[in-house]
Amino acid sequence: MNKTKKAKQLIACQQCDALYDTPMLKQGQSAKCTRCGSMLTERKVDSIERSFFWSLAGIILSVPAILLPIMGVTLVGQYHHASLLDCILALIDRGFIMIATLVFLFTLAIPVVRLLGAFYITYSFKFNRLKPSLLYFFRAHHYLDNWAMLNVFMLGIVVSMYKLLDDTELSVNMGLLAFILWLICSTMASSALDQDYIWQELENEFVD
Amino acid sequence: MLIKTAQESGLARCPKCHKLNGMNQNSGNNAQVQCMRCQGLFYPRKPHSLQYTLAWNIAALIAFIPANLYPIMILYSMGIGDPNTILSGIGEFIDHGLYPIAVIIFAASIIVPLIKIIGLFLLVYRVHTGVRLRPDKHSKFYHVLEFLGPWSMLDVFVVALLVAVVELGFVTSVSAGPAINYFTLTVIFTMIAANSFDPRLLWDKKQGIENIKEKN
Numbered sequence: 001m002n003k004t005k006k007a008k009q010l011i012a013c014q015q016c017d018a019l020y021d022t023p024m025l026k027q028g029q030s031a032k033c034t035r036c037g038s039m040l041t042e043r044k045v046d047s048i049e050r051s052f053f054w055s056l057a058g059i060i061l062s063v064p065a066i067l068l069p070i071m072g073v074t075l076v077g078q079y080h081h082a083s084l085l086d087c088i089l090a091l092i093d094r095g096f097i098m099i100a101t102l103v104f105l106f107t108l109a110i111p112v113v114r115l116l117g118a119f120y121i122t123y124s125f126k127f128n129r130l131k132p133s134l135l136y137f138f139r140a141h142h143y144l145d146n147w148a149m150l151n152v153f154m155l156g157i158v159v160s161m162y163k164l165l166d167d168t169e170l171s172v173n174m175g176l177l178a179f180i181l182w183l184i185c186s187t188m189a190s191s192a193l194d195q196d197y198i199w200q201e202l203e204n205e206f207v208d
Numbered sequence: 209m210l211i212k213t214a215q216e217s218g219l220a221r222c223p224k225c226h227k228l229n230g231m232n233q234n235s236g237n238n239a240q241v242q243c244m245r246c247q248g249l250f251y252p253r254k255p256h257s258l259q260y261t262l263a264w265n266i267a268a269l270i271a272f273i274p275a276n277l278y279p280i281m282i283l284y285s286m287g288i289g290d291p292n293t294i295l296s297g298i299g300e301f302i303d304h305g306l307y308p309i310a311v312i313i314f315a316a317s318i319i320v321p322l323i324k325i326i327g328l329f330l331l332v333y334r335v336h337t338g339v340r341l342r343p344d345k346h347s348k349f350y351h352v353l354e355f356l357g358p359w360s361m362l363d364v365f366v367v368a369l370l371v372a373v374v375e376l377g378f379v380t381s382v383s384a385g386p387a388i389n390y391f392t393l394t395v396i397f398t399m400i401a402a403n404s405f406d407p408r409l410l411w412d413k414k415q416g417i418e419n420i421k422e423k424n
Contacts, residue, residue, distance in 0.1 A: 010214075010217075010219065010228050011226075011228065012213075012214035012219065012221040012228055014221070014226070015347050015351075015407045015408065016213075016343065016347065016407070016408055016410075016411040017213040017214050017215055017221070017408045017411060017412075018211045018212070018213055018214075018411075019211070019212050019213060019214045019216075019217055019219070034211070035211050035344075035411075036343070036344055036347050036348075036411070037344070037348070038347070038351070041226075070369075070373075071373060072373065073373055073374055073376070075376055075379055075380060076376075076379055078376045078377070078379060080373065080374070080375050080376055081373065082369070082372035082373045082375070086372045087368045087369055087371070087372040088368075089372075090368075090371045090372040090375065091368055091371060091372075091384065094371065094383055094384060096384050096388065096389070098389055098392065099364060099368065099384065099388055099389065099392055102364075102392055102396070103364070103365065103368050106358075106361065107365070135245070135246050135247065136246070136247070138225075138246070139224045139225060139246040139247075139248050142224045142225075146357075146358070146399070146403070147358075149358045149361055149365075151358075152358050152359055152361050152362055152365060153365045155312070155359075155362055155365075156361075156362050156365030156366045156368075156369055157365075157369060159309055159312060159313065159362065159366050160366045160369040160370050160373070162306060162308075162309045163301075163306070163309065163366070163370070164370075164373070164374070166304055166306065168374075168380075195225075195226070196226060199225045199226065199227065199245065199246075202245075203227070203245050207244060207245055
């Protein structure tokens with residue numbers, strides 16, 4: 001098993017496949033590839049604690065962020081407002097099933113599932129309830145990495161507010177605040193999650 | 209060169225858990241490896257990366273044509289519909305003097321998809337032929353393309369919001385147009401295209417060219 005031992009001390013760059021010895025990092029340090037300059041590995045500060053509480057806050061905030069109306073318009077005495085969920089329902093109503101599905105996935109389902117996943121993983125670490133199934137769970141968690149688009153939706157809210165301000169009376173509701181906080185929580189939760197550390201711990205526990 | 213790649217050492221990096229695994233020496237890049245840490249199956253390099261990137265890219269380019277020709281949003285006021293394509297919507301913003309929004313929408317829905325499509329074509333071409341290949345520059349460029357991907361969804365989200373919010377019956381309402389389907393497909397296709405490209409091929413090709421030069 002010489003090869004296994006060798007592979008344990010080495011690390012390869014994601015972008016250019018250059019091979020390095022695994023650097024010994026303190027919390028808060030990171031290592032960069034000397035050939036292409038991309039991040040090799042990073043040791044994040046208080047990863048489990050931070051990620052646990054950010055994702056907990058995010059899960060709680062997701063309920064008002066999805067259900068409360070984000071903004072409303074008033075025109076000739078009529079008032080109408082809509083929440084994130086209303087956007088999806090309105091699209092289904094108009095027959096744009098594909099768009100409704102994608103908006104549902106990118107701005108609702110995937111962010112929520114990612115938060116729940118991060119919460120479950122950090123919960124297991126925090127209270128020392130590690131199971132072998134976490135290896136599969138965390139691998140599945142990585143499939144969703146690129147597909148959460150809360151930040152893009154936030155810019156969408158700003159743009160449509162600008163557009164509506166032009167010719168209607170716009171009112172902002174509590175949903176917008178909840179959505180902004182939700183966006184912050186989910187960004188912080190995923191950026192605080194130290195993947196290399198979690199994989200290393202899971203490996204020490206369950207592999208070999 | 210001082211730097212040795214994992215591939216030369218007979219190692220392959222798991223794309224999910226980043227673990228280095230020993231790969232099957234005889235079959236090289238095309239053999240599937242099972243990661244000993246997360247048990248996931250993977251290839252040392254994304255298989256048929258260039259072909260997949262090219263195919264998704266062409267699909268994105270095709271979908272981009274109807275996305276710009278059909279109306280993306282129809283604004284009804286007093287029962288009269290006013291269809292807007294992506295470009296005419298931007299024109300309307302300019303008419304109303306909303307320049308920052310016009311710039312953002314123009315960047316997100318025209319510039320970004322086009323840059324992604326052209327950029328990926330260029331990367332595939334460079335990797336395939338190896339002409340003027342600068343792996344350091346090109347991999348940074350690829351990073352930018354990957355980062356920009358989701359931001360093209362901006363227009364879709366704006367339309368989705370407007371459809372839901374502006375719903376005042378006969379007075380005024382907004383409906384989405386057929387272009388929104390094609391536009392979303394363009395965005396999804398370019399994202400998958402960028403995902404199927406393997407930036408390590410840039411370095412492999414460069415290394416291959418240098419090795420041939422050294423031999424001569």
